[in-house]
Amino acid sequence: MNEVQGIISRYPQGKQKSALIPVLHIAQQEFGGWLSTETMDYVASVLQLKPIEVYEVATFYSMFNLKPVGRYMFEVCQTGPCMLNGSDEIVKYIYDTLGIKPGETTADGLFTLKTVECLGACGYAPMMQQGKHYREHLTREKIDSIIAECRNAAAASN
Amino acid sequence: MGRKLLLEKAHVENIRLYDVYRQQGGYRSVEKALKSMSPDQVTEEVKKSGLRGRGGAGFPTGMKWSFLAKPEGVPRYLVVNADESEPGTFKDRYLMEFIPHLLIEGMITASFALGSNTSFIYIRGEYAWIVDILEQAIAEAKHNGWLGKNILGSGFDCEIYVQRGAGAYICGEETALIESLEGKRGNPRIKPPFPAVKGLWDCPTVVNNVETIAAVVPIINEGGEEYAKIGVGKSTGTKLISACGNLNKPGVYEIDMTISVEEFIYSDEYCGGIPNGKKLKACIPGGSSVPILPANLLLKTAKGETRYMNYESLADGGFATGSMMGSGGFIVMDDTQCVVKHTYTLARFYRHESCGQCSPCREGTGWMEKILLNLENGKGKMSDIDLLWDIQRKIEGNTICPLGDAAAWPVAAAIRHFRDEFEWHVTNPEDALRRNYGIGHYADPIHVPVG
Ligand SMILES: Cc1cc2nc3c(=O)[nH]c(=O)nc-3n(C[C@H](O)[C@H](O)[C@H](O)COP(=O)(O)O)c2cc1C
Numbered sequence: 001m002n003e004v005q006g007i008i009s010r011y012p013q014g015k016q017k018s019a020l021i022p023v024l025h026i027a028q029q030e031f032g033g034w035l036s037t038e039t040m041d042y043v044a045s046v047l048q049l050k051p052i053e054v055y056e057v058a059t060f061y062s063m064f065n066l067k068p069v070g071r072y073m074f075e076v077c078q079t080g081p082c083m084l085n086g087s088d089e090i091v092k093y094i095y096d097t098l099g100i101k102p103g104e105t106t107a108d109g110l111f112t113l114k115t116v117e118c119l120g121a122c123g124y125a126p127m128m129q130q131g132k133h134y135r136e137h138l139t140r141e142k143i144d145s146i147i148a149e150c151r152n153a154a155a156a157s158n
Numbered sequence: 159m160g161r162k163l164l165l166e167k168a169h170v171e172n173i174r175l176y177d178v179y180r181q182q183g184g185y186r187s188v189e190k191a192l193k194s195m196s197p198d199q200v201t202e203e204v205k206k207s208g209l210r211g212r213g214g215a216g217f218p219t220g221m222k223w224s225f226l227a228k229p230e231g232v233p234r235y236l237v238v239n240a241d242e243s244e245p246g247t248f249k250d251r252y253l254m255e256f257i258p259h260l261l262i263e264g265m266i267t268a269s270f271a272l273g274s275n276t277s278f279i280y281i282r283g284e285y286a287w288i289v290d291i292l293e294q295a296i297a298e299a300k301h302n303g304w305l306g307k308n309i310l311g312s313g314f315d316c317e318i319y320v321q322r323g324a325g326a327y328i329c330g331e332e333t334a335l336i337e338s339l340e341g342k343r344g345n346p347r348i349k350p351p352f353p354a355v356k357g358l359w360d361c362p363t364v365v366n367n368v369e370t371i372a373a374v375v376p377i378i379n380e381g382g383e384e385y386a387k388i389g390v391g392k393s394t395g396t397k398l399i400s401a402c403g404n405l406n407k408p409g410v411y412e413i414d415m416t417i418s419v420e421e422f423i424y425s426d427e428y429c430g431g432i433p434n435g436k437k438l439k440a441c442i443p444g445g446s447s448v449p450i451l452p453a454n455l456l457l458k459t460a461k462g463e464t465r466y467m468n469y470e471s472l473a474d475g476g477f478a479t480g481s482m483m484g485s486g487g488f489i490v491m492d493d494t495q496c497v498v499k500h501t502y503t504l505a506r507f508y509r510h511e512s513c514g515q516c517s518p519c520r521e522g523t524g525w526m527e528k529i530l531l532n533l534e535n536g537k538g539k540m541s542d543i544d545l546l547w548d549i550q551r552k553i554e555g556n557t558i559c560p561l562g563d564a565a566a567w568p569v570a571a572a573i574r575h576f577r578d579e580f581e582w583h584v585t586n587p588e589d590a591l592r593r594n595y596g597i598g599h600y601a602d603p604i605h606v607p608v609g
């Protein structure tokens with residue numbers, strides 16, 4: 001809540017709507033990586049907005065997930081420059097390894113595969129976003145080790 | 159070896175930290191501006207420098223600043239555009255990641271010139287870790303008296319905040335960016351009114367690219383006239399180029415705009431040529447929106463003159479035989495790559511990123527994507543190629559914002575220069591599925607690395 005107040009204070013009086021996107025980021029992180037209707041309604045009440053003002057924004061931006069997602073999201077870029085460097089094979093390799101197609105989550109709820117458009121890492125292609133960070137110059141071996149890393153982290157925190 | 163003004167110090171150890179940056183001469187431009195210049199004098203230097211916006215459109219920055227309306231009692235805003243989402247472009251990220259204080263320094267000086275007491279960096283949401291880097295730099299700058307109230311005793315107050323987007327290329331368009339910063343969907347506004355009159359919260363606003371604002375630092379330090387001596391013609395100063403695709407050394411390079419395209423691609427100082435002994439087939443020299451050029455037209459203009467890495471030379475020949483400098487996103491394709499497939503990924507990108515307000519853009523991008531996918535998969539007809547051409551023509555110029563044009567140009571240029579490759583996909587459907595059409599006659603005849 002303090003964090004939200006801090007964000008609102010950046011804008012002029014009465015312009016707290018500007019805090020919506022930053023607050024949705026916080027909400028998504030706090031509430032399991034996605035935005036349920038309840039979460040969005042709660043954000044609306046905090047920022048004194050109508051719920052529809054929150055829904056229309058949450059549905060516009062591709063980083064907001066409106067359905068539950070796995071604990072680890074692999075967001076693989078597939079736009080031109082990544083395609084030139086073999087992003088198709090990366091998507092296929094993740095499918096072969098984890099058995100999930102883009103948009104799907106593994107049965108154990110650990111991994112979600114998502115294909116995304118250009119993330120601004122074209123010179124380090126192929127790449128994906130995983131959580132807050134970029135994983136670049138991807139190879140099959142790198143994917144294997146990222147999966148193992150996630151599994152270890154999940155096991156350690158359970 | 160070209161001159162470096164922005165990235166010269168980017169690899170000094172710990173340059174991200176304030177103390178190191180300051181030791182290396184950082185924040186001198188703020189001292190100079192706030193202690194010895196008026197806001198108008200700062201703008202005047204920027205005008206003299208000939209600096210053109212580095213976000214893609216190349217509009218003269220000093221002129222943009224002088225258009226800013228200054229009604230009494232109304233706040234004015236500087237917003238830095240760090241949305242960087244044009245495929246092929248990753249230069250602003252590099253600058254912010256390695257030398258964040260350069261952007262903060264440029265912003266303080268620019269805010270002083272514009273009279274902005276609260277300035278924002280609007281950064282694409284995916285660059286989450288860079289938000290931390292920037293906020294750290296802002297905190298350090300504030301701690302050392304470069305931000306806050308009455309900076310250096312000049313009476314000028316300034317705060318800088320970082321605002322994260324959430325995944326939408328369209329928010330790089332300046333009016334969509336402003337909408338987004340106001341907490342709305344990123345739907346571009348109809349202009350006029352321009353942001354210089356009615357921008358953020360209806361107040362006069364300047365939106366500038368990250369690299370543009372960073373360039374203010376050397377301009378103030380060295381003087382606009384000195385800056386204008388670098389480069390050629392109306393392409394003054396240095397430009398960051400983010401090179402990617404099939405290159406031995408992809409990455410971000412600062413160039414003064416006098417080198418040739420050939421040197422940029424093949425010399426070891428820059429991209430180091432095409433990997434695995436392959437040849438250059440084509441290149442999109444200024445971000446995904448600008449026309450693709452086959453190797454022969456990339457290295458030489460239609461008149462047979464050497465093509466250089468600057469605004470005028472890249473545009474030589476117009477859209478018939480030239481391209482654009484754009485955002486500096488330089489995408490190179492080797493002779494095994496398929497132009498149809500690449501164009502398809504771009505069409506998909508624009509369909510995904512269209513905000514949906516204008517029917518030609520919303521519907522047209524969807525149709526182009528579908529037709530290109532059919533062609534790529536060997537399911538297209540000859541008439542599809544003409545249909546594609548028609549659709550792109552009907553989008554261009556008929557939309558609220560330039561995203562429509564940006565979606566149309568790559569398709570138009572691909573058909574213009576690579577029509578036989580599209581036709582080959584129709585006449586050889588099985589091969590189209592199995593392998594790419596990489597034919598020799600586009601490929602660069604000069605494969606000996608220069609200098
Ligand atoms: C669809 C679209 C996307 C854009 N994306 C960006 C961007 O990511 N970064 C940027 O600086 N400018 C972008 N622009 C250009 C901005 O509208 C604006 O011209 C620019 O930020 C002005 O800054 P400059 O004069 O310093 O270049 C985009 C324009 C359009 C039409």
Ligand code: SF4
Pocket residue numbers: 328345346511512513514515516517519520557558559560561562
């Ligand atoms: S051209 Fe496309 S992106 Fe731009 S306003 Fe129209 S629909 Fe939206």
